[in-house]
Amino acid sequence: MAHLVFILCSLIPSLLLVISLIWGDFTVELGAMVIFFYATLIWYLRRNKRNRKTLESLSQVLNHAASGELHHRATHTRGYGVAAELAWAVNELLDVVETYFKEVKLCFVRVNRQDFSREAKSTGLPGDFSESLKSINQAILAIKENLDFTEQNALTSQIHDINLQSLRKDLLQSESDIRSIQNDITDVDCIAKENSKVAKSSSGAIRKMSENLHQSTEQIKQLQKQAESLNNVSDEVARALNLISDIADQTNLLALNASVEAARAGQSGRGFAVVADEVKKLSNRTKDTATEVYSALSALNEQVAAISDATQSSNALSLAVTDQLDDFLQLFHALETSSVQTSEKVIFVAGHAESAVERIAQVILKQNIYACLEEIITSGDKEGQPVDVRLTGIQSKAGKPDDPCFELVRLVDMYRRGECAGDQLILSLKAVEQNSAC
């Protein structure tokens, strides 16, 4: 419509010219005016067309930019007035925007490859663009620090993992070691008890032996005394025999004198001579008997001396044996007491081993709880089935509510259910550990 009005309006001068020609009042001035009018119109239209072209190319550039291609520009705009100014404004805005995006992109392409050497260059960019690039550089620095930290963390956590695994293995090993020590100690206790029993019965036997020996020594002493008194008696007998022998000799001498007197008396002394002879015979027999008794006594004496010697040496021997037995007895006594002591010590050690086993079992349990927790955290799956089962398994071993492990399991479970946050969990864990340490 506007177009039509414009064309109709632009036709007015030519219409005027035609009318003036028809009416015959055409003047040069009018002709010149019409020519001037059309020249101006043509100039204006051409300029308008160029402007439109510039604006069209500008709109193309903007459309491209809107579709994500920032590299298009409007060119050939020299001296085209407002449109040209507009084109340059758009171009320069796009320069800034494109530069900005290139910087961001090029920088992050490298950051993605973990290359932090290329910072975004903010120089030359205006205001917000430059500020934004500066913040990006700071962010990249933070990413780098974070990455370094994460790497470090990953490393330490790997080491931690290895350590933890070997710790658990070591602990299990220690537990079984201590258990076998416990068993060995029980064996030692049995042996010690057996020793003590044997020592006790041995010392009983020895005591009996020693008593018997004492008794027999006593008897030997008695025997010796009796032998000595026998010796004394035999001396007295010998003296009596000597006396008898002397009497027999005197009697013999008397009988000899009597027989001599009887012979001198002749026949009258005949009977007396017989008596004297008989007395002589009797005294001779007395002497012989005394001599026989004496030699029997000597033999007896020798026997008694031998007995005395024998009893003396057996007495010494039995004394020595008694001494040895006493030593033995003392030894067995010592053995018995040391066995008892050993047994007592062993019970003590067994108690220690028992509590060590308990403690280690608790440490193992705790390690398992922490391992579960780590798994829950790293897998991110707070309702993970296998962990669930393991946790219930641990829970059944964790004992009474006052047991720190029980409390730990409860905390882990709460975290798994999402009922408590990470930092709260850490605080609670620390509290539990502190309480169980003291």
Place this chain on the structure above:
Amino acid sequence: MLAKSLSDLTEVFLNTDDLIISKTDLKGRITYANRTFMRIAGFDEEDLLHQPHNMIRHPDMPKGIFKFLWQELRQGHEFFGFVKNYTADHGFYWVFANITPDFDAAGHVQGYFSVRRRPSSDAIKTIEPIYQKMIDIEHRYSRANACTHSLAFLEQLLESQQVSYERFVMQLQAS
């Protein structure tokens, strides 16, 4: 003659907030130059468009650097470097240039984009003698071998300092 040698010595300096931006097609012909470019270099848009970019190449620039630039661009990498350029009236200006490939929506390289910033003056002091040395080397060899040798020299220099080219120029610019 005198006028020319005088203007040869005329250095134009960029401001810190100046960005000289130009774009080229794949062959290095200029498809766009911003007004800062025109102001500093003293050219009109019509003088620049469709011209090869070496129209402002300064003889103090070693060939090897441009060879390296094109090597990097062909591999899809960006390039950083200190470049000395001619102005329209044969003055000169130093820039710290960053040239990157332009990708279309399909991801194909369809041209190159260059942003030039004001270089650190210490950097120019350091780089000038290195470029001079490279040019001297290039003069000693045939056209075909010149770049290989000047680049080998540069590489050796960087190796002795144990830095990559990019690290080296970045550190210079930061100095």
